[in-house]
Amino acid sequence: MSQMQENKLSTFDISGFQGDLIGWYSNEKRDLPWRLNRDPYRVWISEIMLQQTRVDTVIPFYNRFMEKFPTIQALADADEQEVLKAWEGLGYYSRARNLQTAAREVVALHEGKMPSVPKLLGALKGIGPYTKGAILSIAFGQPEPAVDGNVMRVLSRILEIDEDIALPKTRKTFEALVRALISHEDPSSFNQGLMELGALICTPQSPMCLFCPVQQHCRAFHTGRQLELPVKSKAKKKKTIRYAALLIHNSDGKVLIEKRPQTGLLAGLWQFPMIEMGVKGETLEGKAAKELGIGLEVGDKAGVLKHVFTHLIWEIDIFNAITTVAEPASERMRFVTMEEMEERPFPVSHQKMMPYLSREQ
DNA sequence: GAGACGTGGGG
DNA sequence: TCCCCAAGTCT
Numbered sequence: 001m002s003q004m005q006e007n008k009l010s011t012f013d014i015s016g017f018q019g020d021l022i023g024w025y026s027n028e029k030r031d032l033p034w035r036l037n038r039d040p041y042r043v044w045i046s047e048i049m050l051q052q053t054r055v056d057t058v059i060p061f062y063n064r065f066m067e068k069f070p071t072i073q074a075l076a077d078a079d080e081q082e083v084l085k086a087w088e089g090l091g092y093y094s095r096a097r098n099l100q101t102a103a104r105e106v107v108a109l110h111e112g113k114m115p116s117v118p119k120l121l122g123a124l125k126g127i128g129p130y131t132k133g134a135i136l137s138i139a140f141g142q143p144e145p146a147v148d149g150n151v152m153r154v155l156s157r158i159l160e161i162d163e164d165i166a167l168p169k170t171r172k173t174f175e176a177l178v179r180a181l182i183s184h185e186d187p188s189s190f191n192q193g194l195m196e197l198g199a200l201i202c203t204p205q206s207p208m209c210l211f212c213p214v215q216q217h218c219r220a221f222h223t224g225r226q227l228e229l230p231v232k233s234k235a236k237k238k239k240t241i242r243y244a245a246l247l248i249h250n251s252d253g254k255v256l257i258e259k260r261p262q263t264g265l266l267a268g269l270w271q272f273p274m275i276e277m278g279v280k281g282e283t284l285e286g287k288a289a290k291e292l293g294i295g296l297e298v299g300d301k302a303g304v305l306k307h308v309f310t311h312l313i314w315e316i317d318i319f320n321a322i323t324t325v326a327e328p329a330s331e332r333m334r335f336v337t338m339e340e341m342e343e344r345p346f347p348v349s350h351q352k353m354m355p356y357l358s359r360e361q
Numbered sequence: 362g363a364g365a366c367g368t369g370g371g372g
Numbered sequence: 373t374c375c376c377c378a379a380g381t382c383t
Contacts, residue, residue, distance in 0.1 A: 052366090056370090236364095265365080312365095
């Protein structure tokens with residue numbers, strides 16, 4: 001820890017802060033499904049789902065997931081497509097794939113029980129520094145830091161830390177601070193209290209300082225700097241990619257879909273074939289025939305769609321098309337009925353295209 | 362360390 | 373419309 005941070009802690013009322021934070025959390029914490037008990041599996045699933053995702057969004061996914069995969073063994077035994085289907089619409093799909101990989105690791109290496117040793121837990125796929133600390137403190141009661149965006153924002157204000165929280169190295173600063181601040185009597189309530197405070201009171205936009213249980217401990221409130229902190233550098237602009245999406249019907253009344261590659265964007269999910277439309281070039285029909293390996297007749301544009309990801313934008317023109325081909329040329333492509341389509345995981349971008357499917361045939 | 366990696370909600 | 377997010381991790 002730097003000299004400046006040690007100075008800030010030397011005049012800080014640690015036990016008073018712990019008491020006020022934990023007292024508030026005990027009274028005001030939300031009643032959430034993953035707070036039913038401390039079962040490490042339940043805590044683990046919740047922490048993965050909550051990564052970069054709001055509580056209100058997670059709740060229904062969490063309940064359905066726990067019903068479908070009640071144990072680590074059940075998750076390990078499941079088909080990957082089944083797990084992705086349960087994750088459909090939640091985003092960041094590598095979380096689901098890593099989760100199942102880790103479940104299989106736990107079965108193979110730890111007799112099906114979540115390890116409570118930090119190094120073993122952190123070695124599991126998809127469990128980084130934050131999730132490791134969250135599981136260790138919440139499920140196993142260990143005084144380990146669990147530093148997420150909330151914790152960095154809250155502590156930036158309370159201790160007036162001016163480091164850029166967008167920089168990866170900054171997390172280490174806050175882990176050191178939490179190690180100095182954390183309650184050894186109730187590390188779970190301390191860590192969750194910090195996050196709950198960030199979610200309910202010490203929000204990014206308009207923090208409700210007048211209702212804050214640790215207002216008297218907050219340096220930023222006393223200096224009026226709560227709106228300036230935390231320091232966070234801006235993201236860069238997104239790139240736009242233009243596509244034509246093809247809803248290709250055959251004479252059996254089925255529609256052509258393809259499975260995306262096992263790595264990268266939307267890995268392992270299914271979609272309607274898309275043709276990238278760069279600057280000019282061949283006709284859509286010609287490009288489609290070449291890339292898909294089948295002849296087809298493209299109809300009028302059925303609609304347009306804009307889908308915004310974290311780092312890029314898809315602008316998609318949607319076309320219905322007809323082919324006389326009965327079997328796709330590629331292994332990863334299938335002609336399917338509507339019923340068969342619904343069994344497979346699709347990204348939201350392609351769910352939005354389904355209403356444009358031609359009814360006739 | 363920078364960039365990839367989803368989605369839906371709010372101001 | 374646009375920008376900022378929301379309990380991060382992997383490469």
